[in-house]
Amino acid sequence: MSKKDTHKEVTEIFTNYLIKNNQRKTPERYAILTEIYENDGHFDVESMYINMKNKNYRVSRATLYNTIELLLECKLIRKHQFGKAQAQFEKSFLSRQHDHIICTTCDKVIEFCDPRILNIKNSIIESMNFQIERHALNFYGTCNNCQNK
Amino acid sequence: MSKKDTHKEVTEIFTNYLIKNNQRKTPERYAILTEIYENDGHFDVESMYINMKNKNYRVSRATLYNTIELLLECKLIRKHQFGKAQAQFEKSFLSRQHDHIICTTCDKVIEFCDPRILNIKNSIIESMNFQIERHALNFYGTCNNCQNK
DNA sequence: ATGTCTGCAAAGCTTTTGCACTGAT
DNA sequence: ATCAGTGCAAAAGCTTTGCAGACAT
Numbered sequence: 001m002s003k004k005d006t007h008k009e010v011t012e013i014f015t016n017y018l019i020k021n022n023q024r025k026t027p028e029r030y031a032i033l034t035e036i037y038e039n040d041g042h043f044d045v046e047s048m049y050i051n052m053k054n055k056n057y058r059v060s061r062a063t064l065y066n067t068i069e070l071l072l073e074c075k076l077i078r079k080h081q082f083g084k085a086q087a088q089f090e091k092s093f094l095s096r097q098h099d100h101i102i103c104t105t106c107d108k109v110i111e112f113c114d115p116r117i118l119n120i121k122n123s124i125i126e127s128m129n130f131q132i133e134r135h136a137l138n139f140y141g142t143c144n145n146c147q148n149k
Numbered sequence: 150m151s152k153k154d155t156h157k158e159v160t161e162i163f164t165n166y167l168i169k170n171n172q173r174k175t176p177e178r179y180a181i182l183t184e185i186y187e188n189d190g191h192f193d194v195e196s197m198y199i200n201m202k203n204k205n206y207r208v209s210r211a212t213l214y215n216t217i218e219l220l221l222e223c224k225l226i227r228k229h230q231f232g233k234a235q236a237q238f239e240k241s242f243l244s245r246q247h248d249h250i251i252c253t254t255c256d257k258v259i260e261f262c263d264p265r266i267l268n269i270k271n272s273i274i275e276s277m278n279f280q281i282e283r284h285a286l287n288f289y290g291t292c293n294n295c296q297n298k
Numbered sequence: 299a300t301g302t303c304t305g306c307a308a309a310g311c312t313t314t315t316g317c318a319c320t321g322a323t
Numbered sequence: 324a325t326c327a328g329t330g331c332a333a334a335a336g337c338t339t340t341g342c343a344g345a346c347a348t
């Protein structure tokens with residue numbers, strides 16, 4: 001699917017969510033959604049704020065946090081905490097559930113999928129009577145590039 | 150091993166670490182180590198600060214953070230970030246590497262071990278040329294108790 | 299016209315830093 | 324006696340909140 005088509009679809013999902021939850025369809029909210037879906041990889045709120053300011057888009061941190069909360073609720077983005085206080089986010093439409101390898105030297109984040117995690121999850125559900133909504137599997141270490149330094 | 154014996158051993162490990170790194174053996178540092186090893190489960194810095202204050206022990210947050218850093222380095226405690234800004238810690242002497250199930254309703258943390266995580270780890274080391282130091286696998290959901298509310 | 303959403307600034311919360319004093323060496 | 328380590332308070336960094344004004348409905 002092209003980036004343009006993806007953008008059209010996520011906009012529709014967001015609109016439906018806003019209508020369903022009696023939330024207003026403000027230009028700021030759509031601008032933030034667009035900003036997220038035009039870029040790739042992981043991002044944090046502060047750098048997104050700076051990016052939008054640099055494009056002379058008038059936006060506040062409060063609105064960013066508020067809108068991100070909405071996007072989390074309608075599952076258009078995911079939130080991560082890679083061992084630091086500052087939260088990281090990524091778009092989640094059309095992206096498979098995946099996990100992360102984090103280089104603690106250069107902060108690079110690599111995504112990977114491994115179906116075996118599902119087996120572990122199922123074992124826990126069976127043995128512990130625990131409803132599992134989501135999981136986070138992070139491997140921390142040193143990437144190829146940083147090993148040679 | 151009894152709690153008393155454990156305490157003796159971890160004190161020795163800490164002392165060796167301090168000597169090796171030219172760090173002073175201050176009463177505050179040992180008091181913090183004792184406080185941690187006398188209690189069970191996970192803790193955060195602020196509640197530990199309050200606990201020690203309540204015992205009329207004169208300690209500062211700065212010293213707590215400083216000492217925790219030392220304890221992390223000599224691997225007597227582990228640090229976790231369960232999806233919140235506030236970091237959680239746990240003692241790690243004589244405790245197997247394990248992972249966590251977190252109830253997002255009551256914040257309860259359950260530990261579990263699953264050997265299959267090792268297989269995933271080995272696959273990644275082989276296929277990606279990435280040095281892995283540690284991992285964190287967290288399942289988030291609703292515990293038995295909170296499901297009935 | 300109404301009341302929600304926004305930007306801005308101030309406050310909150312966790313963690314770090316600066317500084318003068320204390321106490322381990 | 325020296326200077327690393329301490330308590331305290333202030334600052335820093337991320338996130339949330341309060342408020343007056345703007346704008347989607």
